[in-house]
Amino acid sequence: MCLYPELTNTVTEIKEDPNSQSCGGGIIFGVSDQGINYSPFARLYWVNPNTQEENLEWHIEADFTLSMDLNGGHVNNVSRYHYHNIPTDYFTNHLKIDGTKHSPIIGYAADGFPIYYKYLYQDTNASGANPTVSNFNSGYSLKTGSRPGDGISAPNGNYDGTYVEDYEYTGGELDECGGRFAITPEYPNGTYYYVLTDNWPYIPRCFKGRYVDNSFQISPNCPDSTAAQDCSTEEITANKNVFDNLKSKLNYKLYNKLNQLDFGSEYAASDITQIKIYKADGTLAYNSTSIKNLEKDFSLNLKTCYIQINFTNGRITKKITV
Numbered sequence: 001m002c003l004y005p006e007l008t009n010t011v012t013e014i015k016e017d018p019n020s021q022s023c024g025g026g027i028i029f030g031v032s033d034q035g036i037n038y039s040p041f042a043r044l045y046w047v048n049p050n051t052q053e054e055n056l057e058w059h060i061e062a063d064f065t066l067s068m069d070l071n072g073g074h075v076n077n078v079s080r081y082h083y084h085n086i087p088t089d090y091f092t093n094h095l096k097i098d099g100t101k102h103s104p105i106i107g108y109a110a111d112g113f114p115i116y117y118k119y120l121y122q123d124t125n126a127s128g129a130n131p132t133v134s135n136f137n138s139g140y141s142l143k144t145g146s147r148p149g150d151g152i153s154a155p156n157g158n159y160d161g162t163y164v165e166d167y168e169y170t171g172g173e174l175d176e177c178g179g180r181f182a183i184t185p186e187y188p189n190g191t192y193y194y195v196l197t198d199n200w201p202y203i204p205r206c207f208k209g210r211y212v213d214n215s216f217q218i219s220p221n222c223p224d225s226t227a228a229q230d231c232s233t234e235e236i237t238a239n240k241n242v243f244d245n246l247k248s249k250l251n252y253k254l255y256n257k258l259n260q261l262d263f264g265s266e267y268a269a270s271d272i273t274q275i276k277i278y279k280a281d282g283t284l285a286y287n288s289t290s291i292k293n294l295e296k297d298f299s300l301n302l303k304t305c306y307i308q309i310n311f312t313n314g315r316i317t318k319k320i321t322v
Helices: 088-094 240-246 252-258
Strands: 007-013 030-032 045-047 054-059 073-075 081-083 105-109 114-116 119-121 133-135 140-142 167-169 179-182 191-195 206-209 272-279 284-288 304-311 314-321
Touching: 007 314, 119 179, 191 314
Parallel strands: 114 191
Antiparallel strands: 007 206, 030 105, 045 054, 073 081, 105 114, 119 133, 140 167, 179 191, 272 284, 272 304, 304 314
């Protein structure tokens, strides 16, 4: 996964892609701090009772069919233990998560963003000695009424949570992928992160990161990981004005690379809150609180570095090779 993930407005679902010829079996959402997969997608579908044909439009929720342990997990057909639901016993009895303080990081998603449990700072810009910690829920609810199926080719009956399609996103403090941008103990400047909740979908079912690595694909014939290439790609489409105020401050060769980076339509130069430049070994080489108020001139004679731009609504980090 990407060490410095990039937030986008594009949603990548974890369910299968029926149009894929080789690598469309779905995606593992992420991995826990213990190395256990968060993998809620179960590849279970409505089955026509007459023809035994699967209807890929109706996904059975794993908890209705599979036996889970106290941590919402089980072993699959290749002997791999993974979570379909909240690892309650581990969170409560081992990590001692009880709502008295902000959740620790309990894993990372396939796009690189951190994962927390439901106890979070209420204020996205939390400050002070004791910021308020609240219990967050997902923004999904059961649909009202009955399913449109005939009970043969597709399920009928009331929406009761048996199927993923029984739920709809109705809005809330977490987005449709169970994420938000806020300050956390590990990210005092804020980050986008995902949240495991005690209501459906428990583990999020989609991503907001730009790159979801092939190593998290469920299918056996997926290509090798491309993280090394994807996470350091220099996007060479013009967005020069973002860095005009840096020209007199940065080493010219480095500036020539910076002014070629594309930050996408979701970010604006006026929303930049901080710029950091890291050396290849991860040490901080420069830190500014504003693109408009750089405090000192300096020269960075670096062959390789990482520039991190913090915006009010996200963060982008790019690898630069001069």
